[in-house]
Amino acid sequence: MSESSTADITAEQVAHLAHLARIDLTPEELQRLTGELAQIVHAVEKVTEVATSDIPATSHPVALHNVFRPDVVGATLSTEAALAGAPEHDGSRFKVSAILGEEQ
Amino acid sequence: MNELTRMPASEQARLLADREVSARELTAAHLDRIAAVDEQVHAFLHVNERALEVAESIDARRAAGEAVGELAGVPVAIKDVLCTSDMPTTAASRILEGWVPPYDATVVSRLREAGLVPLGKTNMDEFAMGSSTEHSAYGPTRNPWDLERIPGGSGGGSSAAVAAFEAAIALGSDTGGSIRQPAAVTGTVGMKPTYGGVSRYGAIALASSLDQVGPVSRTVLDSAMLHDIIGGHDPRDSTSLTDQWPSFTEAARAGARAEAFKGLRVGVVKQLSGGEGFQAGVTQRFEAALTAMSDAGAEIVEVDAPNFEYAIAAYYLILPAEASSNLAKFDSVRFGLRVTPEGGGTVEDVMSATRAAGFGDEVKRRVILGTYALSAGYYDAYYGSAQKVRTLIQRDFDAAFRQADVLVSPSAPTTAFKLGERVDDPLAMYLNDLTTIPANLAGVPGIALPIGLAPEDGLPVGIQFMAPQRADARLYEVGAALESLLEQAWGHTLISQAPDLSLGEMLAATEGAV
Numbered sequence: 373m374s375e376s377s378t379a380d381i382t383a384e385q386v387a388h389l390a391h392l393a394r395i396d397l398t399p400e401e402l403q404r405l406t407g408e409l410a411q412i413v414h415a416v417e418k419v420t421e422v423a424t425s426d427i428p429a430t431s432h433p434v435a436l437h438n439v440f441r442p443d444v445v446g447a448t449l450s451t452e453a454a455l456a457g458a459p460e461h462d463g464s465r466f467k468v469s470a471i472l473g474e475e476q
Numbered sequence: 477m478n479e480l481t482r483m484p485a486s487e488q489a490r491l492l493a494d495r496e497v498s499a500r501e502l503t504a505a506h507l508d509r510i511a512a513v514d515e516q517v518h519a520f521l522h523v524n525e526r527a528l529e530v531a532e533s534i535d536a537r538r539a540a541g542e543a544v545g546e547l548a549g550v551p552v553a554i555k556d557v558l559c560t561s562d563m564p565t566t567a568a569s570r571i572l573e574g575w576v577p578p579y580d581a582t583v584v585s586r587l588r589e590a591g592l593v594p595l596g597k598t599n600m601d602e603f604a605m606g607s608s609t610e611h612s613a614y615g616p617t618r619n620p621w622d623l624e625r626i627p628g629g630s631g632g633g634s635s636a637a638v639a640a641f642e643a644a645i646a647l648g649s650d651t652g653g654s655i656r657q658p659a660a661v662t663g664t665v666g667m668k669p670t671y672g673g674v675s676r677y678g679a680i681a682l683a684s685s686l687d688q689v690g691p692v693s694r695t696v697l698d699s700a701m702l703h704d705i706i707g708g709h710d711p712r713d714s715t716s717l718t719d720q721w722p723s724f725t726e727a728a729r730a731g732a733r734a735e736a737f738k739g740l741r742v743g744v745v746k747q748l749s750g751g752e753g754f755q756a757g758v759t760q761r762f763e764a765a766l767t768a769m770s771d772a773g774a775e776i777v778e779v780d781a782p783n784f785e786y787a788i789a790a791y792y793l794i795l796p797a798e799a800s801s802n803l804a805k806f807d808s809v810r811f812g813l814r815v816t817p818e819g820g821g822t823v824e825d826v827m828s829a830t831r832a833a834g835f836g837d838e839v840k841r842r843v844i845l846g847t848y849a850l851s852a853g854y855y856d857a858y859y860g861s862a863q864k865v866r867t868l869i870q871r872d873f874d875a876a877f878r879q880a881d882v883l884v885s886p887s888a889p890t891t892a893f894k895l896g897e898r899v900d901d902p903l904a905m906y907l908n909d910l911t912t913i914p915a916n917l918a919g920v921p922g923i924a925l926p927i928g929l930a931p932e933d934g935l936p937v938g939i940q941f942m943a944p945q946r947a948d949a950r951l952y953e954v955g956a957a958l959e960s961l962l963e964q965a966w967g968h969t970l971i972s973q974a975p976d977l978s979l980g981e982m983l984a985a986t987e988g989a990v
Contacts, residue, residue, distance in 0.1 A: 470822050
């Protein structure tokens, strides 16, 4: 990996991204990912060489427009089926720990 | 090895229709084969305990004179990225360990309706992120040609299962080559259909604008037959095409019979067919295949696709961006793993601890990369530019298809590499999909099939054909034509040269006994 590219991404930035992505990283992971991300970002930056302003973006490989279905109730999962894979539930709802922390 | 397991699905189907063999016998033969070799190969994450029961019900329907589908009673392996209501579906991730979905993927429902017998769920790179299956949370799959080597990825479980004769046919999914690259390194066949040709409903999404489910097999005809079953419009997938598709089975049969190469313009994509990173034996076999097609009447032309050079870069922005969004659903609330940090915490703390424990290194890397690419201030430069490259690649395809009826390249730049060789070097791993990624970015179909063994290592080499969007049938016709041309020249199928793993095991057992 080149020295110049590693300067582009800092450990603080990766820590922030990991927080946004809701993934706790160990200090070792943080250090390794900082180096790897810098290397990968350096490689993918190549796209900017040809992406000039006159070229339209493509978000979908086969253009489709306004896919609708009739507004009628179809088959849906029962509450029981929807909850079957949940780590915790009370029989009718998913259960989670506190939504807000003390600082909020 | 039981001869039944060595037959293609089309032959198995014929024996079933003629009542020469029952679905139960056929399924039992495959379960025996799995029991004999899967400890070494590790193609399966889960084997269906009810497979024999399902097979018996097909036999009963047939005995009662019920009209059943052509492949009814034929066992099939299913990549673990596809939801099955009767088997765990983990996408090879710890975060979904033991999860049994409350519904079937549409492709799985269609297999069941057609009377196929689900054998089990096949191994893969976690959430289909990888090219070797080494990123499976449950340990890698091994290549049946050489157990020290990778079977490709992400669908290495499906490719190894068919190459090791554990199943004649399997389902895969292909986001940047996950059906075609494993086919290349295991001497098997795999097809990525036109985007929207096969439903994605119930396929655990990696990158929604690139993912496509498709067939894996040992013969072109078998892939075509499986594609006929799983393909077609599904109102549950809003990106599913409403086209009426021709019979792919007919296309494959026509290709094997007729002189499909007479006057066919075969375009060799300059950017995908040699140079740095291409193994000598791959290039040699590829050129031999071109010569064979040319001798059969094809017109070989070189086509230039200058923007393909940017395909990997665009792919590794679009894929992580879409994946970071798709994988947000693994939040420890509705399904899968929950890890509570010591001393408790808010739902966000639980989520972060769960994702730390439940995701492997490659998943973390790509989710964080995708989060970066979508961040304010970087979005236009990275994600926006990648989407423009996608336009340029589509234009290159359009220009190429004005010069050629089909495009060709090797399906992977190298033969199977050794386990562990590239797992610590993400960029080297990403280069495995050099030849397959452009088709996903443009939504065009691509088929991979074997064209021989590389002289330097005796391992399989594959060729990839690509056609314009919606011209999937052309690939089955041309693929079957090349397959039959090569097999006539060799006097045998390529897969017949794969080592018989059960023999090795028998010898080992004998030695152990002495």
